[in-house]
Amino acid sequence: MSADSSPPVDRAEAEAAIRTLLRWAGEDPSREGLLDTPRRVVDAYRDWFSGYAEDPAEYLRRTFEEVAGYDELIVLRDIEFESHCEHHMAPIIGRAHVGYLPTDKVVGISKLARVVEGFARRFQVQEKLTAQIAHCIEDVLKPRGVGVVIEAAHQCMTTRGVHKTGVSMTTSQMLGSFRDDARTRSEFLQFVMGRR
Numbered sequence: 001m002s003a004d005s006s007p008p009v010d011r012a013e014a015e016a017a018i019r020t021l022l023r024w025a026g027e028d029p030s031r032e033g034l035l036d037t038p039r040r041v042v043d044a045y046r047d048w049f050s051g052y053a054e055d056p057a058e059y060l061r062r063t064f065e066e067v068a069g070y071d072e073l074i075v076l077r078d079i080e081f082e083s084h085c086e087h088h089m090a091p092i093i094g095r096a097h098v099g100y101l102p103t104d105k106v107v108g109i110s111k112l113a114r115v116v117e118g119f120a121r122r123f124q125v126q127e128k129l130t131a132q133i134a135h136c137i138e139d140v141l142k143p144r145g146v147g148v149v150i151e152a153a154h155q156c157m158t159t160r161g162v163h164k165t166g167v168s169m170t171t172s173q174m175l176g177s178f179r180d181d182a183r184t185r186s187e188f189l190q191f192v193m194g195r196r
């Protein structure tokens, strides 16, 4: 899926771009150790950026309505993810915590992790990633509220630039009752932060 209107880039072009970067860095892409590198890098990028071929909302379409009147918080903690920052294409490694207050339907819990993955495997800004996950759940499940908290380390800050190791960034997006009702919000944050 290509987001702009230019023609899709084929694999040969993508591999040629990697050879250009190797040359730019001062390497000889034709030396033996680097011969397969463009193929490997393009395969790795396929994996890291597979989110563009997915619509994460689809994971939430299959819901269970027979949940015996369960209408309290559902929280999935510590969903590990890897993403890449859209400014430097450097890894963002972190954990997401996702909660919602269901109305009449719930989803299989793995699907919340799939939504996180679907948005993480794109070029991202942490704030945007956090908001996309929350809005996706709100749009499809129409729960009473949604909360998403993300804690992540940005390698563009740790391995280059200001070189600050051990720094992590926390973002949160609260919607519906998570935004309006202090008790719901605080119960969610207790679930998320509780066992630190």
Ligand SMILES: Nc1nc2c(ncn2[C@@H]2O[C@H](COP(=O)(O)OP(=O)(O)OP(=O)(O)O)[C@@H](O)[C@H]2O)c(=O)[nH]1
Residues within 6 Å of the ligand: 085, 086, 087, 124, 125, 126, 127, 154, 156, 157, 160, 161, 162
């Ligand atoms: N708010 C936010 N900033 C981010 C995120 N990922 C990277 N950044 C920041 O984006 C900014 C880009 O700033 P620029 O000045 O254009 O880039 P730069 O010259 O490489 O900046 P330095 O990283 O400070 O060397 C940097 O401050 C990054 O730390 C993110 O997910 N959210």
Ligand SMILES: [Zn+2]
Residues within 6 Å of the ligand: 085, 086, 087, 088, 089, 090, 154, 156, 157
């Ligand atoms: Zn960055």
